[in-house]
Amino acid sequence: SVDYWSVHSIESVTAGQVIAVYHPAVSGEDGMSVKGGLVPAKHGREQMPLKGKGFDRMDDEVTYTASMDGKIEMQNDRIVVLPVHEVSGNAELAEGNIDFRGDIVIHGNVESGVSIRATGSITIDGVAEACMLEAGKDIILRGGMLGGNKASVKTKGAITAKFFEFTNILCEGDLQADVLMDCSVICHGQIRLTGRKGSIIGGKVQAIRGLIATSLGNDAEKRTEIFVGAGIDVYSRLRVMEKKIEMTREELAKIEEGLEKFEILSKERGVSYTNDPRRTSLLRIKIKDSAMLASDEEEVRKLRILAESSRGACVSVIQEIYPGVIINMDELKLALKNMATGVEFYKLPDKIGTRPCSAGVE
Template identity: 45%
Template sequence: MGEILQGQTYVKFGDQDMDAYLYLDMPEGSRTYVKEDILQILEDNGITVGIIEANIEKIINSGCYRTEVKVAEGIRPVDGTDGRFEFMFNRFLDKKPVLDEDGSVDYWSLSVIENVEKGQVIACYIPPTPEKPGISVKGEQVPGRRGRELQPLKGKGFVRSDDSRTYTALIDGKIEYKNDRIYISNLYEGFEDVDVVSGNIEFRGDIVIHGNVESGVSIKATGSITIDGKVEGAHITAGKDIILRSGVQGCNKAYIKSCGNIYSKFIEMAKVEAKGMILTNAIINSTVLSEDTVILRGNKGLISGSSVKGVKGVEAVTVGTKAGVRTKVSAGASEDTYQRISALKKIIEEARLALAEAEICINELNYENSRRPVRIENDPRMMLWLRSRVRNISIINESQAELEALNAIVDKSKRAYVRVLEDGYPGSRIEIDDKSVELKEVLEGVEFRKRNHEIVMYSLIRDMSQAAE
């Protein structure tokens, strides 16, 4: 074997001795290599692990001389994976519209805000996994790369758990990921006009728009909405107050709804609803409803060509016009409200009777089944009465909630009034609860209230003059 190994035979090792390659010179004369010769070469070079028997057989049988053949391979180490974050929100908003099936641009697909709720998990940290060492062809241990820990996330508006693995939002609002930091804010501020190109805005928090809001746009906020510019035929919905500093000119397309108060420079050709008060300088050709009061101020304080209702009351400087434009001003609870209250009481009573019947039948069936055990789902009678119970409980709860809301309106309306500080013109109609009166002549400084089932008019001018005295 020694004679055979003369010449240029050598063994080459790979990185970290993880591989071994044998270069075998031509044997002298008619002699050939056998397996034991090659194994001896490997042993002489310290190779004890991962010997590739198939390749050795190939060398012997095929005469693979003067070429490097892989004859051993170690067990490679497994690197640990680095720590990483999984984000439960969209970090990279798509601000480019997509195309509809017909090839047109869908501007409503634009994402300009990513919202989160208080208590929502926004990110989780996945810690690094441990490395696993390998073994070289020489039997030596080869270390793997240790997984790298990441620093905790920084920013504001969120909290991380004690083990730094879970990140939770502290507030409702807009979430942003900038420069490896997370920011959650309950204020969205826009400095440009909002139109169909910029897209709709829906935000959990307050919205401030410093530009205009054009037709066809929807803006929704759980908090307040303030718009510095003009509002056209847009839909504006807020969980709190709405402030329209330049008013709304809605082209009969605008819909403004607030769970708080609404303050607008003017309201023209729009539908406006508020659970709180509505304060404006003019209402023209619009439909306005407040579950509190509607108050018009300024030089005009005008209601014209509109239907305006404040459950508690309405106060305006001028109602109607000299041209006799049809104008309706209402206060109090409508006849429809009282009819709905009566209907709800009847619905609740019937549902309670049906619920009581269902409870009796369920108890009887429970007693019966206790003597011969039967699975509920296999008893059609029991399933029927259980569904009846669930259905009637739902009816009672929903009807009771609506009834409480309507009763609150009735309570607010008990001292309802319509107050005209200066001029009320013919063509105007005053309604309080289910009673109404048409203005047949120009009235100055009057207040309307309901007394003894009739609308009574009081002079504000006389009251003010008496107060002056």
């Protein structure tokens, strides 16, 4: 059950975490050898305070805590906490997975099978193969990704890449690249492919806030599905969650009534119902339902943000859009039968309309 790939993982700390405790010197006691001779004690000598950066010395003058999230290491007898982890060469399986609280910068390639997680951003100067990337902030792939249908990229920030091939992508911010080939993409922001090629070929690509591309599909009429807007799944989920929240609130109101009755009975009879099994059961249900309600309300808040941000989302194609491309906007669908140039697709009440594209290459 040992995760051998993570054996070489980075030693990370969080802000406020105790990283060292100094133990003051103590006076030794004289001893005796096996022959009865005196062995003089060595008296302890106080050491100098720890040197380095990225940590604080507490008021007790013996406890040291990290002042930031990051990587902790020794550098020439100094303790250093760094918010950035740098890999000078390639990230290889032999070196293990990388899991770091902070930013990660890899100056080489990322080998297939490697897992990289960061609470901050991930920057890869080389080419990423069939690996797994997960970031709390932005992901930058200067050399692109060759996913081989085994790669996944997930981030709460934005993505900038040269290209993606055969990759699963979940991006909560905007996504900018030159080529998406046979990828499965869900982007909560806007997708922009306005580089030299700026094309999407094959796969399924969803952009909640809209999409701008130089071209869509290819002359081989490869099936390429484009989804913009929140989609019927978001609206359906929103309705379900709103109904669930309403029912939970009604149940909590009934529980509050039951607890109030115990309070009234306690005052009328002069008897404490604190440990009554029925009251205890109501309290447990209240705690569980309150936690569930808070979680559901947060999900609804996020769904409403997605729905609001999707208003007016459209698909802008600066140059060619080929047959085989399918445009989806909520419940509406349009399958391209003929090649078109410089067109923008937008949602009408009962169909997907077209107009000249006003977007340009940056």
